[in-house]
Amino acid sequence: MAISLLCLFFLTGNICRSPIAEAVFRKMATDAGVVDxxxxxxxxxxxWNTGSSPDARGLACLRTHGIETxxxxxxxxxxxxMSFDxxxxxxxxxxxxxxxKANSVKNSKAKIELLGSYDPEKQLIIKDPYYxxxxxxxxxxxxxxxCCKVFLENNS
Known part of the structure; x- marks a missing residue:
């Protein structure tokens, strides 16, 4: 049985940066044949934004690069x-x-990190583009x- 790695991308409202990161990582994992x-x-x-679609500007950016979400x-x-690695x-x-939040959860196993810690250009913070x-x-x-390229390489 294959081991599943679980990756969750987070930000405050979940309509700008994290959906872009999720879509980019999903495409990379798909292209690499490891999405399963x-x-x-x-x-x-x-x-704040529960149920909302990603920001239209983020969706347009993804479409420009051939990515849908x-x-x-x-x-x-x-x-x-408890479930995400x-x-x-x-x-x-x-x-x-x-x-x-993790400290208030018994049996928390998730490794919580900045996605930017994987940036080969050393840009640690992914700035909010909303405004x-x-x-x-x-x-x-x-x-x-x-960042996603390095993260995927490090965890494949």
Missing amino acids: KWVIDSGATTD KHRARQVTKEDF YILCMDESNLSDLKK GHEEDFENVYEQCVR
């Missing part, structure tokens, strides 16, 4: 900390929030590509 070995998802530390925003659950977040605020422009979403996409 992964459970890939994304979520939020808050319930049907993601709907959701909030982190206690079960996520990795929870990768975008900035230090998310990291702090997730570690606090920015299309090029900010492209920057998030490019950083997610770099």
